Amino acid sequence: MIEITDVRKSYGNKHAVKGISFEVKEGEILGFLGPNGAGKSTTLNIITGYLSADSGSVKIDGTDILQNPIKAKKDIGFLPEIPPLYLEMTVLEYLNFVYDLKGCKLPRKQHLKEICEVVKIWDVANRLTKNLSKGYRQRVGIAQALIGNPKVLIFDEPTIGLDPRQIIEIRNLIRMLGKEHTIILSTHILPEVQAVCDRIVVINKGEIVANEKTEDLINAVDGSRKLVAKIVGPQEEVLKAIRSLGGVKTADVLGKRDTDSISYLIESQDRVDIRKPLFALLSGRNWPLVGLEGMELSLEDIFMRLVGKEKEKEERKARKGVR
Amino acid sequence: MFAIYTRELKSYFYTPIGYIFCGMFLVVSGLIFSTTTLYAKTTGNIGDYFIYLMAMFAILLPLLTMKLFAEDRRTRTDQILLTSPVSVFGIVMGKYLAAITVFGATFVVNSFNFVLLFKYGSPNLASIMVNILGVFLLGAAFIAIGVLLSSLTENQLIAAISAMGVNAAMLLISLLAGNIESTFWRTILKWFSVIDRFIPFTNQTLDVSAIVYYFSLAAVAIFLTTRVIEKRRWA
Numbered sequence: 001m002i003e004i005t006d007v008r009k010s011y012g013n014k015h016a017v018k019g020i021s022f023e024v025k026e027g028e029i030l031g032f033l034g035p036n037g038a039g040k041s042t043t044l045n046i047i048t049g050y051l052s053a054d055s056g057s058v059k060i061d062g063t064d065i066l067q068n069p070i071k072a073k074k075d076i077g078f079l080p081e082i083p084p085l086y087l088e089m090t091v092l093e094y095l096n097f098v099y100d101l102k103g104c105k106l107p108r109k110q111h112l113k114e115i116c117e118v119v120k121i122w123d124v125a126n127r128l129t130k131n132l133s134k135g136y137r138q139r140v141g142i143a144q145a146l147i148g149n150p151k152v153l154i155f156d157e158p159t160i161g162l163d164p165r166q167i168i169e170i171r172n173l174i175r176m177l178g179k180e181h182t183i184i185l186s187t188h189i190l191p192e193v194q195a196v197c198d199r200i201v202v203i204n205k206g207e208i209v210a211n212e213k214t215e216d217l218i219n220a221v222d223g224s225r226k227l228v229a230k231i232v233g234p235q236e237e238v239l240k241a242i243r244s245l246g247g248v249k250t251a252d253v254l255g256k257r258d259t260d261s262i263s264y265l266i267e268s269q270d271r272v273d274i275r276k277p278l279f280a281l282l283s284g285r286n287w288p289l290v291g292l293e294g295m296e297l298s299l300e301d302i303f304m305r306l307v308g309k310e311k312e313k314e315e316r317k318a319r320k321g322v323r
Numbered sequence: 324m325f326a327i328y329t330r331e332l333k334s335y336f337y338t339p340i341g342y343i344f345c346g347m348f349l350v351v352s353g354l355i356f357s358t359t360t361l362y363a364k365t366t367g368n369i370g371d372y373f374i375y376l377m378a379m380f381a382i383l384l385p386l387l388t389m390k391l392f393a394e395d396r397r398t399r400t401d402q403i404l405l406t407s408p409v410s411v412f413g414i415v416m417g418k419y420l421a422a423i424t425v426f427g428a429t430f431v432v433n434s435f436n437f438v439l440l441f442k443y444g445s446p447n448l449a450s451i452m453v454n455i456l457g458v459f460l461l462g463a464a465f466i467a468i469g470v471l472l473s474s475l476t477e478n479q480l481i482a483a484i485s486a487m488g489v490n491a492a493m494l495l496i497s498l499l500a501g502n503i504e505s506t507f508w509r510t511i512l513k514w515f516s517v518i519d520r521f522i523p524f525t526n527q528t529l530d531v532s533a534i535v536y537y538f539s540l541a542a543v544a545i546f547l548t549t550r551v552i553e554k555r556r557w558a
Contacts, residue, residue, distance in 0.1 A: 048406040052556040073408040084403035086330070088337040100326030101407045144403065 001026045001182040002047065002152060007056035009042055016042045018206040019056070024199075026151075029178040031193030031200040031214070032186040035303065039206040040186045041081055044156050047184070048078045060152055074102070077150040077181075081157055083141025087130035091121055091140055094129055095147065104148040111147070119143045119173065135166040142173070153183045159192060171196055190302065202306055209306045217302070227268070227294055228254060229278065230261045233287030239264070245281055247272035261290050324409065327417030328424075331391065335425050344386050348429045351379050356436045369446070370525035373454045374518070380462050381490035387425055388469025389483035391418045392552070396477040405556070411549045415470065419545060422466045430459060450527040457524030460537035461517055465490050467544035474551045493517045 002024040009017040017039045024030045034040050045051040047058050049065045049072065058065045063072040086094055095112050104111070116122040119139045124132060129140060138158060145153055155174065159167045174185060175196050187193060193200050193214065200217050202210040210217055231238055235253065242251040247268050254263040268274045275292065282289045335341030359372040395401040404414050434455060440446045468489055473482040497519050500512035513519045520537070523530035 050402055050405050050556065070408045070410065073406060076406065078406045080399060080402045082399045084400040086334070086400055088334060097326060097330045098403065101409060103408060
């Protein structure tokens with residue numbers, strides 16, 4: 001549905017995007033991940049035709065965005081980083097304007113009402129966008145992208161600056177939209193892509209460092225699991241016992257937060273689940289296990305490892321070159 | 324294009340700028356009209372009225388054009404325009420025509436001033452019509468220049484002031500040309516002078532070359548605006 005081939009873009013001497021290629025299949029939700037300043041927005045702006053690439057091509061459903069922009073743009077709904085709202089208009093006036101701008105042919109009233117209900121802005125439809133809160137503005141931005149029911153939706157950091165409840169709502173909304181649309185979701189928040197996306201493309205400094213299925217990427221990067229266990233018992237003995245357990249890589253004291261229990265950070269070997277043996281061990285010794293949770297892998301972790309791998313490769317190449 | 328045209332047109336009146344423009348236009352042109360014709364008790368120097376009117380256009384018209392592209396760029400609403408299935412030329416024309424409509428409509432209302440003249444005398448209708456056409460074309464060219472300057476910045480004030488400067492320079496160039504001895508340079512400056520082009524209109528001649536000149540001035544500015552916007556995508 002979306003085909004990006006060797007896209008490059010520089011601003012003066014700064015190479016923002018250095019030859020990115022990837023593909024998004026029909027009905028897929030792609031997470032586009034990277035730290036701030038990695039070139040995410042630039043890439044999305046190129047895909048939507050707001051910017052032109054220095055070289056390379058972007059095809060939307062087989063149509064090149066530069067050769068036939070009008071046809072290609074008809075298939076795209078785009079929510080930029082800052083929702084492009086005309087603040088002096090009411091929500092409904094604005095959506096009507098976008099409807100005309102896109103030359104939409106669907107029954108106007110019904111279509112706009114449906115969209116407003118999906119993104120839950122019907123109750124503010126007659127208010128000036130200037131007076132809306134950040135969360136509502138974001139939703140009006142999403143509503144705008146949905147007009148004309150385009151095949152492809154592109155969201156640039158849609159949850160930034162929202163409160164946790166709104167974030168969950170927007171994520172659910174995106175997941176729902178994913179049933180009928182092909183979506184690119186740019187973000188720098190890992191749980192977001194874990195929750196929503198089928199596949200992840202990670203970019204750093206304008207280059208793709210990973211392009212894999214969500215589970216594969218997370219497993220590949222972190223085959224071992226980290227657990228935090230809260231245990232009541234004598235510290236040294238507990239540590240010794242855990243370390244001697246089969247499959248445990250490392251175990252350390254994380255801190256003593258409660259009055260009687262101590263938190264331990266336990267790292268297991270690749271693809272070994274130590275939770276059951278751990279429980280058996282502790283119950284055998286009569287050391288109560290009062291809490292057990294998996295450490296969430298952060299984007300920084302994944303990222304450091306991916307970038308680290310890249311560096312290793314480069315160094316290896318460099319060494320070979322010297323020989 | 325039509326969507327952009329309607330939105331811009333409405334937007335002049337969502338904000339005070341449209342009302343301020345119309346109000347100022349009518350008040351100032353009314354003052355000029357009363358001093359040059361009514362109090363002078365003659366329609367012989369009606370040409371003066373139109374020259375003053377041009378000076379007013381130079382200052383007032385940038386108010387209409389300053390926000391057209393600058394504001395879109397500042398608030399990033401240009402993203403929705405440029406990622407929609409509309410050509411850049413369509414976007415520019417939509418905005419240009421919206422400004423022309425507000426200007427034209429106010430000008431039509433203002434032209435009712437002349438009805439008064441018919442009550443007290445018998446002015447030359449043809450002369451008035453030709454002058455009005457000439458001044459309108461000049462205004463359309465000024466608006467195109469304003470649109471171009473608005474596309475070059477994201478600051479409305481810079482867009483407005485630079486447009487006023489360019490318009491004023493195009494008017495004053497004729498004074499400068501008169502003082503230059505070299506025929507070569509004088510001819511060139513006169514060629515650029517919008518007032519010199521206007522003289523045939525005051526003599527009631529419908530000068531085709533002047534009409535073409537004003538049209539080309541507007542066309543060049545509009546063309547450059549589309550280039551500026553397309554160029555920015557490649558920057």
